[in-house]
Amino acid sequence: QVQLVESGGGLVQPGGSLRLSCAASGFTFSCSAMSRYRQAPVKERYLVASIGSLSYMRHFSDSVMGRFTISRDNVKNTVYLQMNSLKPEDTAVYYCNAGWKTYVYENWGQGTQVTVSS
Numbered sequence: 001q002v003q004l005v006e007s008g009g010g011l012v013q014p015g016g017s018l019r020l021s022c023a024a025s026g027f028t029f030s031c032s033a034m035s036r037y038r039q040a041p042v043k044e045r046y047l048v049a050s051i052g053s054l055s056y057m058r059h060f061s062d063s064v065m066g067r068f069t070i071s072r073d074n075v076k077n078t079v080y081l082q083m084n085s086l087k088p089e090d091t092a093v094y095y096c097n098a099g100w101k102t103y104v105y106e107n108w109g110q111g112t113q114v115t116v117s118s
Contacts, residue, residue, distance in 0.1 A: 002026035009112030022096030033100035038092035
């Protein structure tokens with residue numbers, strides 16, 4: 001059974017940083033590209049970043065390019081999203097899923113809330 005457990009969210013001031021984690025199980029993590037998404041209130045889920053299975057490829061949405069980085073640990077089956085220079089418009093629930101610029105599994109995790117506010 002696929003499980004995706006997101007953590008690391010919180011309240012941060014504009015300009016601050018957060019590091020989100022997503023622990024995955026139930027599939028061959030080391031062979032899977034992974035993506036991070038976010039969903040703000042009354043908006044659709046939005047692709048933030050993707051990383052290839054061996055970290056050779058990375059993709060970022062225009063809105064986070066230069067501020068966010070994505071990395072992974074194939075021993076810990078975990079993908080990370082380092083978010084710097086946070087803006088109020090980054091406020092959302094952040095999720096992860098397998099896939100390169102798409103999602104593979106319908107059963108999303110619970111997400112982790114990120115709130116950027118002064």
